[in-house]
Each structure stands twice: as structure tokens, then as C-alpha cells.
Amino acid sequence: GAGVSQTPSNKVTEKGKYVELRCDPISGHTALYWYRQSLGQGPEFLIYFQGTGAADDSGLPNDRFFAVRPEGSVSTLKIQRTERGDSAVYLCASSDGRSGANVLTFGAGSRLTVL
Amino acid sequence: AQSVTQLDSQVPVFEEAPVELRCNYSSSVSVYLFWYVQYPNQGLQLLLKYLSGSTLVKGINGFEAEFNKSQTSFHLRKPSVHISDTAEYFCAVSPIGANDYKLSFGAGTTVTVRA
Numbered sequence: 001g002a003g004v005s006q007t008p009s010n011k012v013t014e015k016g017k018y019v020e021l022r023c024d025p026i027s028g029h030t031a032l033y034w035y036r037q038s039l040g041q042g043p044e045f046l047i048y049f050q051g052t053g054a055a056d057d058s059g060l061p062n063d064r065f066f067a068v069r070p071e072g073s074v075s076t077l078k079i080q081r082t083e084r085g086d087s088a089v090y091l092c093a094s095s096d097g098r099s100g101a102n103v104l105t106f107g108a109g110s111r112l113t114v115l
Numbered sequence: 116a117q118s119v120t121q122l123d124s125q126v127p128v129f130e131e132a133p134v135e136l137r138c139n140y141s142s143s144v145s146v147y148l149f150w151y152v153q154y155p156n157q158g159l160q161l162l163l164k165y166l167s168g169s170t171l172v173k174g175i176n177g178f179e180a181e182f183n184k185s186q187t188s189f190h191l192r193k194p195s196v197h198i199s200d201t202a203e204y205f206c207a208v209s210p211i212g213a214n215d216y217k218l219s220f221g222a223g224t225t226v227t228v229r230a
Contacts, residue, residue, distance in 0.1 A: 004158070033216060042119070042205050042220025043159070056217070091158065095216070102209070102216045106151075106159040 002026070004107035006092050012113045013082055021077045021110045025094030032075050033104060034067055035091040043091055049075060050097060082114045117142040117208050121221035128196055129229055136191040136224045138206030146208040147215060148189040150180055153203045153223075162204070165189065176200070201228045 005024040013019055025032050031050055035043035045059040049069045057067070064082075069075040079086055089111045093104035122137040140146065147166050151159040163174025170182040180191045189206060206221045 031216065035218075040222065042207070042222050043218070044220070045217050048216050056214075093159075103161065103164065104216065104218065105161070108156070108158040 004092055004094055004105055006090075006107040006110050008110055009108065010111045010113075012115065014115050015082060015084060017082050017114075019079045019082055019112060021079075021090050021112070023075045023077070023092030023107060025073065025075070025092070026105060029094035029096055029105075030072070031095045031097035031102065032069060033093040033095075034075070034077050035093065035106075037089040037091055037109070039088070046077075046090075079112075082112075084114050087112055087114045117146060117210060117219040119206050119208055119219055119221035121204075121206055121224050123224050124222065125225045125227070127227045127229065130198055131195045133192065133194050134196050134200075134226060136204050136206075136226070138189045138191065138221060140187050140189065140206075140208045140219075142187075142208060142210065145211045147211060148180075148182060149207045149209070149218070150174065150178070150189070150191050151205045151207060151220075153205065155202070159205065162191070196226070196228050198228050198230065200226060202226060 007022045034046040037043040047067050048056040052072045064080045067077045089109040091109045093106045095102045118141045120139045128134045149164045150162040163172050165172045165182045173179045178193050203223045205223050207218045209215045209218045
């Protein structure tokens with residue numbers, strides 16, 4: 001598509017529930033990224049995919065967080081047993097993956113609220 | 116690791132007045148530098164970037180920034196703002212090399228333009 005698309009735009013859930021957030025990157029972009037933006041802060045890196053594989057998942061805060069990209073396009077961020085501290089805007093970005101200065105294009109984000 | 120400090124959390128400014136948003140960074144390696152803008156309920160949009168070459172970088176919407184290596188700064192300026200420039204602005208850096216996808220963001224500066 002023309003831009004990075006994220007769904008849902010807003011998600012309200014209860015503590016302990018399971019949540020999935022979806023990202024559809026720019027067509028042809030091989031690299032995909034998830035960032036998390038907590039209230040009053042800048043975005044923080046979570047995970048980077050090159051194709052279907054997670055090339056760097058060092059930013060995932062704990063094992064409740066998991067992400068997949070099975071066909072090298074759409075990605076899903078999965079959060080198990082949600083906690084109130086998981087409330088944030090989850091941003092997805094993509095790039096063409098060429099070496100030499102990756103420039104990321106971000107989606108509008110999925111705002112997650114855990115009650 | 117890199118860190119970014121945006122020295123002003125909020126900047127009120129009158130329409131047609133100039134604005135400067137200050138950004139300082141810390142890094143043990145050479146970095147690329149970016150400014151992103153986030154309009155209400157929208158994703159992060161790249162304003163400009165410094166990769167190499169001339170230290171004065173021009174971006175979209177009349178913004179420019181100057182990279183000062185000795186002062187580790189990358190301040191953003193616009194000579195005359197419009198109401199539509201009301202938004203949150205984020206400075207970010209990434210390490211040059213294989214991990215250049217790992218952006219470190221500042222906490223953001225909220226610019227409010229008043230008539």
C-alpha cells in the first residue's frame with residue numbers, strides 16, 4: 001500500500017487478556033520494525049524483521065511479547081497476559097532494507113489501553 | 116548506546132514568528148540524525164535527516180537543522196511558523212552501521228502556534 005497501515009487504531013482491554021496488533025508495511029519493503037511509545041516519551045525500539053525472520057528482538061521487554069511475520073509482509077505483535085504498564089501506542093515502521101542509512105516510514109500506531 | 120535530550124518539552128510561539136527546537140545527543144559511535152513530526156492522531160513523519168556532507172540540512176515545510184559535531188547538537192529551526200505547524204517534534208539518532216535501524220528518540224517537544 002501507499003503507507004504503513006496499522007489495525008486496530010485503538011484497543012481497550014482488561015488486565016490479563018491477550019492482544020494482537022497488526023501491521024501492513026509499504027509494499028516491497030523488506031524490513032519491518034515495531035516501536036512502543038509510552039505517554040510523554042519518545043518511541044522505543046522493540047523488534048526488527050528482515051523478511052520473515054526476527055533479526056533483532058532485543059527491545060522486547062519480556063516473554064509476554066512476541067511478534068511474527070510469516071510471509072515477509074504483514075506482521076502481528078502479540079501480547080499475552082496484558083498488564084496496565086503495557087498501555088502505550090505501538091508503532092510499526094518499514095523500510096526498503098537497503099544498507100546505508102535506513103530511513104523508517106511509520107504508521108499511525110495502535111493505541112493500547114489496559115484497564 | 117545512544118541517548119537524546121530535547122531541551123524544551125513545550126514551546127509556545129506566535130504565528131509568523133521563528134522557532135528553534137533544541138536537541139543534544141550522546142553516543143560512543145558516529146550517528147545519523149533525524150527530526151520527525153507527529154501531528155495529532157497521525158504517525159511520525161520524517162521532517163529531515165542528516166546522513167553526511169553539508170551540516171545544514173533542509174527538510175519539508177520550510178524546516179532546517181544544523182548538525183554540530185563538537186557540541187553534539189542537531190537543532191531544528193523554522194524562520195516563520197504557521198498554525199499548521201502545531202505538533203509534537205521528535206529528534207532521533209541511529210548508529211552508523213549494521214544497527215542503523217535502531218533509532219533512539221528524545222522525549223519530544225510540543226509546539227503550539229497561536230494566532
